[in-house]
Amino acid sequence: GAGVSQSPSNKVTEKGKDVELRCDPISGHTALYWYRQSLGQGLEFLIYFQGNSAPDKSGLPSDRFSAERTGGSVSTLTIQRTQQEDSAVYLCASSLSPGGASYNEQFFGPGTRLTVL
């Protein structure tokens, strides 16, 4: 596709249920990032993938959160036993390679709005 896509666009779930959020990065982008946008916390980094491995998981808020990436492409963010404070917009981004000395722009998807009742 032309850009980063995420599904579903909206997800409403009940407290205690598990949810899976999907991200399809731009073809050829080796780096993939998950962020969370919430009213109280702003935009927070969750986890970063280079290929299929995750060198930085420092932003995952608890062990209820996990993510994987397969085939160096699609990534899934899983939240187990959802809580109301998990309600937020979950954003995925991809870039040609990680940042640092030779920064490559991160392209963001439209996000998944998660509401936990």
Added chain:
Amino acid sequence: GDSVTQMEGPVTLSEEAFLTINCTYTATGYPSLFWYVQYPGEGLQLLLKATKADDKGSNKGFEATYRKETTSFHLEKGSVQVSDSAVYFCALLYNQGGKLIFGQGTELSVKP
């Protein structure tokens, strides 16, 4: 740890007014700095960037200069338009792994 602080919004301006959105940062080393914009109903887009001290990023009439001495990256535009209404995020690049650290965002509303 590294952090970014932006002026609080919402900021409401009349069309053709001058815009400044303040951004300051705390970081070890020499980060790259960015402004992202989120238009209503759309995803985050990179607006401009600067990768070293004294660099000026510019795009769509917006400018920001990387000031190491004041650890600032203020966003400016000489004459705003209604179409500039959006939420603006200042961010720094955490050099290890490309993780972006964002400010809290500033909502701009431009009235005709």
